[in-house]
Amino acid sequence: MLERILILLLFLIGFAGIVGMRNIIKKIFGLTIINSAVVLLFIVEGSRIGNSAPIIDAEIGLVVDPVPQALMLTAIVIGVCVTALALALAFRLYKAYGSFDIDEIHRQVHRES
Amino acid sequence: MSGRARRILFLAQIALCVLLVAAVLIPVFLSSMPWPLSARDYLQANGLAESGASNLVSAIYLGYRAFDTLGETIVLLVAISGTIAIIAHGGAVLAQGYGLPSGTASEPARHLPPKTRTELLEVVTGKLGPVVLVFGVYVMMYGHLSPGGGFQGGVVIASGIVFLALGSRVDASNSLTSPENLVRIESAAFALLLLAASSGIISGSGFFGNPLAGAGLTPVAFIITLNAIIGLKVGAGLGFMCIAMLGRGK
Numbered sequence: 515m516l517e518r519i520l521i522l523l524l525f526l527i528g529f530a531g532i533v534g535m536r537n538i539i540k541k542i543f544g545l546t547i548i549n550s551a552v553v554l555l556f557i558v559e560g561s562r563i564g565n566s567a568p569i570i571d572a573e574i575g576l577v578v579d580p581v582p583q584a585l586m587l588t589a590i591v592i593g594v595c596v597t598a599l600a601l602a603l604a605f606r607l608y609k610a611y612g613s614f615d616i617d618e619i620h621r622q623v624h625r626e627s
Numbered sequence: 628m629s630g631r632a633r634r635i636l637f638l639a640q641i642a643l644c645v646l647l648v649a650a651v652l653i654p655v656f657l658s659s660m661p662w663p664l665s666a667r668d669y670l671q672a673n674g675l676a677e678s679g680a681s682n683l684v685s686a687i688y689l690g691y692r693a694f695d696t697l698g699e700t701i702v703l704l705v706a707i708s709g710t711i712a713i714i715a716h717g718g719a720v721l722a723q724g725y726g727l728p729s730g731t732a733s734e735p736a737r738h739l740p741p742k743t744r745t746e747l748l749e750v751v752t753g754k755l756g757p758v759v760l761v762f763g764v765y766v767m768m769y770g771h772l773s774p775g776g777g778f779q780g781g782v783v784i785a786s787g788i789v790f791l792a793l794g795s796r797v798d799a800s801n802s803l804t805s806p807e808n809l810v811r812i813e814s815a816a817f818a819l820l821l822l823a824a825s826s827g828i829i830s831g832s833g834f835f836g837n838p839l840a841g842a843g844l845t846p847v848a849f850i851i852t853l854n855a856i857i858g859l860k861v862g863a864g865l866g867f868m869c870i871a872m873l874g875r876g877k
Binding site: 515518519521522525526529530533534555559560562563564567568569570571576577578579580581583584587588590591592594595596598599601602603605606 | 637638641644645648649652653656657659662664666667670671674675681682683684686687688692695696699702703705706709710713714772773774776778861865868872
């Protein structure tokens with residue numbers, strides 16, 4: 515139970531980063547933290563029914579469930595892709611407006627229109 | 628409204644937001660449903676015999692659910708295309724497409740800014756790069772036996788490529804860290820993946836079917852091949868994205 519409370523806190527930290535930070539880079543970090551929290555939740559959940567890694571050996575007890583691990587492999591790669599694209603967009607915004615501050619960008623966009 | 632009151636209001640809004648999300652998520656995170664055992668039991672009993680990989684995670688993402696892996700590599704390809712459009716060539720591709728002036732995004736830096744080029748970085752990353760590359764190939768090729776696999780090994784290879792790019796001298800970029808070659812490797816690996824996926828059709832086991840399963844050969848060779856192809860693809864793709872973000876994407 516304790517580990518799940520900690521993972522929930524991690525998720526909320528990432529969410530607070532997305533909502534509360536004005537810097538775009540920090541918002542992207544928040545997105546990454548949320549991604550990690552979800553990955554951790556799945557791994558913790560899948561590991562409840564066994565106690566050894568899902569690799570078949572000669573003598574082995576009950577392995578953990580490999581299905582959430584394979585699913586999270588996908589999630590990690592896609593998380594990396596999302597982060598890379600978000601960082602590229604932030605770079606582009608910085609080149610266009612000279613700032614990472616979301617309020618500053620908002621102001622400049624309004625001034626243009 | 629004074630600045631101080633505005634700040635307190637802002638913090639209160641964030642706190643309210645986080646509390647509401649927590650109220651939604653608490654049942655998701657803290658529920659304790661009994662975890663279903665059937666998938667684990669089936670895989671532990673039959674996974675090794677059916678796919679040949681003793682690492683059950685590899686057996687799933689390259690054997691049972693290889694379609695997921697194909698979709699995942701397509702996502703990676705899209706991310707790389709996006710990075711090329713947005714960052715590489717100074718964003719000129721995007722600027723042309725939207726009719727923006729590309730004057731702000733002119734000449735990208737040909738070498739790293741002076742602050743990031745120190746003797747320490749040069750010596751350490753230059754020497755460490757090949758070792759990391761060899762370790763990445765090991766993780767990639769032994770993914771069916773030990774923890775690892777194509778994606779993990781590919782990420783290690785990408786970090787080796789970034790080390791080499793950081794450690795190489797100005798204008799002495801070797802052919803492994805040149806973006807053109809990395810993009811070529813990426814595309815070639817994707818074509819190879821599609822070819823390997825179609826090879827099962829010939830032997831009658833269908834798309835992503837294992838062509839070696841009925842031929843009396845050990846079926847694990849198919850998993851090793853797919854691991855190697857995916858490792859190359861992920862390594863080249865992530866390495867390219869990192870190098871493009873280092874400002875060498877031109």
